[in-house]
Amino acid sequence: MDPAALFDSPREVTNSSISDPASQVGVGGRTYQAYREDTYYLPNDADEQDRLDFQHEMTAILLDKRLAVAPVRNPKHVLDVATGTGIWALDYAAENPESEVIGTDLSLIQPDMEDTVPNCRFVREDSEDPWTYDHKFDYVHLRYVVTCFKDHRTIMRHAFENFLVDAAVIFLYLIKAALQGLPDPLPANKMHRSLFVPRRDARLIMTRAVNPGGWIEYVDQSVEPMRHGGTAEGSVWHRYVTTFLATMAQFGRDLQCPRKYKRWLEEVGFVNVQEQLIPIPMSPWPSNPKLKLAGSYALVKTRTGDLQVAKPIFLRNGMSDLEYEELANEVKLEISDRNNQFYILLVVVYGQKPPAG
Ligand SMILES: C[S@@+](CC[C@H](N)C(=O)[O-])C[C@H]1O[C@@H](n2cnc3c(N)ncnc32)[C@H](O)[C@@H]1O
Numbered sequence: 363m364d365p366a367a368l369f370d371s372p373r374e375v376t377n378s379s380i381s382d383p384a385s386q387v388g389v390g391g392r393t394y395q396a397y398r399e400d401t402y403y404l405p406n407d408a409d410e411q412d413r414l415d416f417q418h419e420m421t422a423i424l425l426d427k428r429l430a431v432a433p434v435r436n437p438k439h440v441l442d443v444a445t446g447t448g449i450w451a452l453d454y455a456a457e458n459p460e461s462e463v464i465g466t467d468l469s470l471i472q473p474d475m476e477d478t479v480p481n482c483r484f485v486r487e488d489s490e491d492p493w494t495y496d497h498k499f500d501y502v503h504l505r506y507v508v509t510c511f512k513d514h515r516t517i518m519r520h521a522f523e524n525f526l527v528d529a530a531v532i533f534l535y536l537i538k539a540a541l542q543g544l545p546d547p548l549p550a551n552k553m554h555r556s557l558f559v560p561r562r563d564a565r566l567i568m569t570r571a572v573n574p575g576g577w578i579e580y581v582d583q584s585v586e587p588m589r590h591g592g593t594a595e596g597s598v599w600h601r602y603v604t605t606f607l608a609t610m611a612q613f614g615r616d617l618q619c620p621r622k623y624k625r626w627l628e629e630v631g632f633v634n635v636q637e638q639l640i641p642i643p644m645s646p647w648p649s650n651p652k653l654k655l656a657g658s659y660a661l662v663k664t665r666t667g668d669l670q671v672a673k674p675i676f677l678r679n680g681m682s683d684l685e686y687e688e689l690a691n692e693v694k695l696e697i698s699d700r701n702n703q704f705y706i707l708l709v710v711v712y713g714q715k716p717p718a719g
Contacts, residue, residue: 382470390674403674414506415447424652437500439497440454440462440464440502446506466487498571505582576714577714580623582709583642598696621707623711633716637710673690
């Protein structure tokens with residue numbers, strides 16, 4: 363397969379980025395979202411946007427270019443939670459012109475594609491806040507969100523629960539309307555980042571969640587260092603990952619929790635929940651051509667993106683710049699050695715809201 367052929371999405375993949383004015387420069391000189399303090403620990407700058415888009419292409423290889431793994435058919439309303447650069451949402455909308463796709467994120471780093479992909483729009487929100495939309499969804503998609511949420515079950519409950527009106531929000535809306543008058547609702551296709559207004563002002567009746575019979579899908583990685591036919595323990599990479607996991611745990615993030623998504627979805631009430639585990643080779647060590655290609659992508663991504671994006675996390679934890687660079691160089695050498703046969707897991711989990719009746 364020609365890797366260039368994979369870069370056929372409607373978004374420019376490299377050498378272009380979208381900067382969000384609601385950002386601030388933080389540890390390591392990287393730029394971070396400033397919408398919600400201490401909510402998300404990875405940057406939103408050009409390098410991160412390229413890393414996310416590159417990761418999108420690696421994921422496409424692993425999933426045989428399927429954007430949806432769940433057996434969802436002709437969904438009218440699609441929600442991509444924590445959409446990042448919006449590359450999945452745009453691709454899905456382009457592939458499914460009958461669907462209306464909303465991508466949400468703390469950072470508005472998505473391109474304006476309204477002219478070419480009019481059925482996709484982006485909204486700034488913290489997905490751990492109540493979801494307030496004027497319709498339910500037939501398909502909710504979440505990808506690479508393991509670093510995002512304090513409690514993933516909050517998101518699952520937002521997707522499952524089905525009450526029509528958030529009384530508190532309506533109450534506040536009515537008070538505001540009494541004081542200021544009713545604002546004109548924006549047409550849906552104008553609710554784009556540049557014209558963003560809080561949706562609570564734009565809508566009166568708010569519903570949320572997945573429609574009965576609709577689907578929720580997670581595609582995520584479980585950061586568990588593994589070696590084909592053995593253990594990764596004792597390696598520098600294992601030590602590096604273990605330190606990273608411990609630091610992220612201090613921020614309340616469990617980077618191995620994707621293996622719990624299936625159980626959590628079932629506990630929340632979703633049915634027909636399925637889990638697929640797919641190896642992500644850390645280098646092109648497998649003989650299987652698809653996995654070899656994915657391993658090539660993973661190696662480039664780790665060397666040029668993941669190790670850089672994780673650096674501020676280690677610095678925040680007291681490691682010096684020099685100590686980090688030495689450790690990262692050792693990791694680069696070790697994962698590049700195909701004999702090590704390292705891998706982590708891509709975890710795909712999907713479930714259905716029980717059909718009505
Ligand atoms: C690792 S990126 C994944 C992006 C995208 N889903 C993809 O697969 O390319 C995680 C994204 O989640 C967003 N995010 C983090 N916490 C969030 C929250 N509480 N609510 C909404 N978005 C959030 C970040 O801003 C970032 O863009």
